[in-house]
Amino acid sequence: AQSVTQPDIHITVSEGASLELRCNYSYGATPYLFWYVQSPGQGLQLLLKYFSGDTLVQGIKGFEAEFKRSQSSFNLRKPSVHWSDAAEYFCAGTGGGNKLTFGTGTQLKVEL
Amino acid sequence: EAGVAQSPRYKIIEKRQSVAFWCNPISxxxxxxxxxxxxxxxxxxxxxxxxxxxxDDSQLPKDRFSAERLKGVDSTLKIQPAKLEDSAVYLCASSLEVYNEQFFGPGTRLTVL
Structure with missing residues (x-):
């Protein structure tokens, strides 16, 4: 089945440290991939998206993600985390259709 | 530009009751x-x-859930009767067209007691 997997349920990092959140996908064709962030009581906000082209994608709030076909991964990175980045992060994908499938999410905690 | 609006933000009901959620997408x-x-x-x-x-409504439990979008703008989602396992956040999203970026509303948190 076509899907995305986020292997880490919780991640804790210190403020100022670098961050990498993992996402693996399972699609036959080149997928459309997304990262969303959800703060408590809020809807989902799109951080970045990959459709095709350059495999390193820049997003908002200083986030970036790299599409690696050989590893079926689309990991989210940030060089220096801020306390306000604490939230839940969702990887999502679609295999060329429009039906978006979400991962189970990674809860990020930032230690001051 | 106004975002996706949803109401109510929170709802608590007893099981077997009915409930409706409203969504107004981006113009x-x-x-x-x-x-x-x-x-x-x-x-x-x-x-x-x-x-x-x-x-696509392939994952909609049609025995209890229904949704409509009259006039192609606002939409309502109804649950009747509600079960305990329906406790969740119900999110509405909209996009310009199919295959475009989806914008999400704040959601409605439903608690079924």
Whole structure:
């Protein structure tokens, strides 16, 4: 089945440290991939998206993600985390259709 | 530009009662989606509209859930009767067209007691 997997349920990092959140996908064709962030009581906000082209994608709030076909991964990175980045992060994908499938999410905690 | 609006933000009901949620998408967005997000899980698509027609409702429990999008703008999602396992956040999203970026509303948190 076509899907995305986020292997880490919780991640804790210190403020100022670098961050990498993992996402693996399972699609036959080149997928459309997304990262969303959800703060408590809020809807989902799109951080970045990959459709095709350059495999390193820049997003908002200083986030970036790299599409690696050989590893079926689309990991989210940030060089220096801020306390306000604490939230839940969702990887999502679609295999060329429009039906978006979400991962189970990674809860990020930032230690001051 | 106004975002996706949803109401109510919170709702608590007893099991077997009915409940309705309302969504107003971003102006001009032809595609509207309803998602169910159970605690600890990612959102799951319940139904997708293109204008006022249903594109995908394969994961909508049709024995108790119904949704409509009259006039291709606002939409309502109804649950009747509610079960305990319907406790979740119900998210509405919209996009200009199919295959475009989806914009999400703040959601309605439903608690079924």
């Amino acid at each position: 001009g967005h032809a595609t509207l989606y309803w998602y169910q997000q159970i605690l600890g899980q990612g959102p799951k698509l319940l139904i997708q509209f293109q204008n006022n027609g249903v594109v």
